[in-house]
Amino acid sequence: MHSLLRPLLTWLLAATALLAAPAHAETRAWLDRDRIGMGETVTLNIETTASGAPDYGPLRGEFQASGHASRREFERVNGRSVTRTLYAVALRPLREGVITVPSLTVGGERTQPLPLTVTGSTARVPARAGDDVFMESEADDQDPYVQQAVGWTVRLYSAVPLISGQIDQPAPEGASLQRVGQDAQYTKSIAGRRYTIVERRFQLIPERSGTLSIPGARFEGRGTGGFFDDFFGGRGATLEAEAAPRFLQVRRAPDNAPQPWLPLHGLELRYRTTPQSLHAGTAATLEVQATADGATAAQMPELVLPHIDGVQVFPEPEQSDESFDQGRPRVTVTRRFSLVPAQAGPARLEGLRLGWWDVRAGAARTAALPPLTWTVAPGRAGADPAPGATPDAAAPPASGALRDEAGPINGDAMPWALVALAFAALWLVTLLWALHRRGAPALGAGQAPAVLRTDGTRLSRVELKRALDTGDLGSVVDTLRAMADPPAADVDMLLQRLDDPAQREAVEAIERARWAGGDGVQARAAARSAFASGPRWRSADVARTEEPLPPLYPTQSRPRS
Template sequence: MNRLLCTLLLSLLALNASAQSLNATVDRTRLNAGESVELTVESQDTTLFGKPDLQPLYELFEVLGTRQVNRLSNGGTDAQASTRWIITLQPKHSGYVVIPPLSLAQLQSAPITLHVQQDTSAADSRLAPVFIDASLDQESVYVQAQTVLTLRIYHSVSLYDDSSLTPLEMPQARVEILGEPRTYEKDINGVRHGVIELRYAIFPQESGELLIPAQAFTATAVDRSASNTYNPFGPRSGKVVRVKSPEIPLKVKARPASYPAAAPWLPARALSLSEAWSPEPEDTQVGDSLTRSLLLKAEGLASAQLPPLPATQVSGLRRYPDQPQLTNQVNDSGLVGSREEREALVANREGVIALPAVEVLWWNTQTDQLERSNLPARKLQVTANPNVETQPVEAERPAVSEAANGQLWPWQLSTGLLSLTTLLGFILWWRARRQPAVLPSQQTGPSPRNLLDDLKRTCLANDSQATRHALDAWARQQPETLADMAARFTPLSDALDGLNGALYSESGQHWQGRNLWLAIRSLPAIEDLDSNTNPDTSTLPPLYPR
């Protein structure tokens, strides 16, 4: 109880601290000299008034503008209010520049580091009012590897909102748009320009020379001449501007000859492989369900390029896989693809179960060499479960020498005598079974017909849990075990596997019980059993009688 109270107290303190924090974020951390960046400072403490102290910013930045935004969001049952201050900054120096912490009452934000790159473009005093620039982050890449195309549209005049850009179409490559367009300002030769920045991730599919095509930008520039009057109902007065980006050649290298031919080709900047268990595999018993999640994440690859991970095919474990989850994230370096595969593992025997190691080969495009990411092999210690019937472990039969075979005749004789007595007892039981009983016993429990009706109802209702209970109750009144019935009738074995998969995986709600009922209905009778002696255990009536 004391530990629970401490945990609740720490959680409340953490929530209170997060609610009273002063969060600071920027729209990007890498920019060129002369460009502006937007700093967003947010507070969820409604008792604070005023605005953050901007004095620490003046030494390293020019503050171009500030604005305040009040927001009210509905988080669950309680409405949450927050205040944002959006500050437009322009660094005064290039290199690594740190946005210092900002203070508001007793709250303080965390510092943020910016990388301001020196602008290497040649200065031109005769720049057009609207021009476009395109650049690649690298001039040579491997086939199916990522290169990032950055497109910047500069305009020193105001533009109407009818601007358009031709799509980037490349049949020899796969193109992914990296996030939404960014807008900021840049000072060029003393003239302030608005900048529209777009980024694309390009994955060439063929080696050789690849030409990045030009893109055309069309917009209407606002006419600010004195003779022009604004008419909201008339046509827009202005000049239509159309500019094109330059074509950029890209060298695409073929797959290295040293890369293993059987392994999937994965050229990435970085790649990681991790696993997670729910619950943790310690103290696992027979019949327990463990969920294993394998996560493959690659920087510089799309999620569709990541291959399936090896399945956990181990004796002693039943595997019920889920659909893989593919996600893509965008960062400053481009695309980060991830593939998560989840599977439910159910142990059907006790003892030590060894899981093999998982290894993924990939090509490091930063160091230009082969890399291996792997998960080490591990062992699961499975203990017995008194509520679950375990599967016996098959052991190797020791070799018996010819001399030992000569000493086995006493055992063979005793085994023969035991077989004869067992056969004699069976014959006596069979004869006694055919004799009428002196007093008929009154049935105290449900009849086999009622149990069969309950099983039919739960199967056709697609209720996996209720079907399992009804199936166990019906099987207890049968002359053989459920495992024996499944062993001699393949459709019943397949239907039971489907039921177990529904019970131990997240897809249980989609289970269809019709196949199980048809398998029970079509179950053939046991050989050498007189079907006329016991009408309750005889062949079932047809499912759809005419």
């Protein structure tokens, strides 16, 4: 009887655990356009893993909703099935101005409010208005500069329902053309007919000055046929449309333009984080952000800080975020720098300056950050050497302040300490001797961790946290190497010593960010999470016996005599 109940109880406990496990639903909402004309529609998209349809009640009063649609997808995430549902609804604003799409409830979750700008209806009527299907294209700038990023938009107007079709925009000679974002679809009344408009966006960059000829976009597809076509099993009427070719007058770069040449609609610089104080030999973090309207990440110059007297600067790889706004590319570039003062005293950073060309005003501009000044304080007592600092950079103690830094040292070692203070060369010999007394292997120059204390003791978790918060990525790895017992000679040995797979993955992510173009911000966040409770080391026996490769000759047992 007990044997029959045990499987049932096990199943009930497992089911109860699954029901009790917290389910974190993911819900997000977005608009296919954030600026429309009066009389047009905008599509509100809602993606969620929660159960239950959205409540569109809060939209009444500001919008007319129509064309509800939904699509469900299934996927497996971390071994479990996840159902995602995408809801779409067409919204027609009832007034002009800046209107907020309110927060909506979806199965107990809520979406974020979304701003929408509604402009007055345009009086311009397309030349082909009244046809069943027609196309048009336009640029956001009719006379751009060479190498200026131009927003190119192609629109397909259809007054009949479409079954299938394809839009093709040939690339012009003398310019690069790249599609960006997803197609937007909305409706609009033109010349007494209701049209469904499909809008496709491109990025156009002229490569030389002069007249640029852009071929017209083409459409081929099928629409719903009449009664007899449907009755006899027809596939619908064939539809074709072609936009007229367009011509842009590309201007050359002016002679007085700043170099490197950077044509933009706008450029902003700002400090994201600045250190409030600096201490000699201790790293502090400074973060700079540049936002460019009308450029991609590839067009942006590298963010480099001006020289700071008496301060070493260690930059991390740049992080960029690209988007497409109002028909133009937009990029935000962020870069972090570690500042390491060499000595106490005043320090001044002249503000970063970037020259650019204002394509609207046709004038040279300069984006600049304000200067920063600090009074560098003396190094903190017991602070670790900064990343890249050498023992010779540490100032010797003042006369009369000599004290035993290495803890309990026997009388035979004291003469060596006095000789080390007088001669810097013998100081290194004393350090190697101390490491040998502790049982550590003698490391060659360049193998010993740079952050190892001069007294031979290992670093603590407090110092690891300081390196994760304010040091560069190299100092994080060096601190971990110095925390091992004995200190790890290189990164490979450090990976062999760590027992936690998540901590080994965090170290590998840091190395990819340092040397292979990985994401430094994500690597630092992963390291903070993995080492929140300190490193987990393997036992000495396991680390010593575990070999990376199997033995060349298998071990055979010796026969007994």
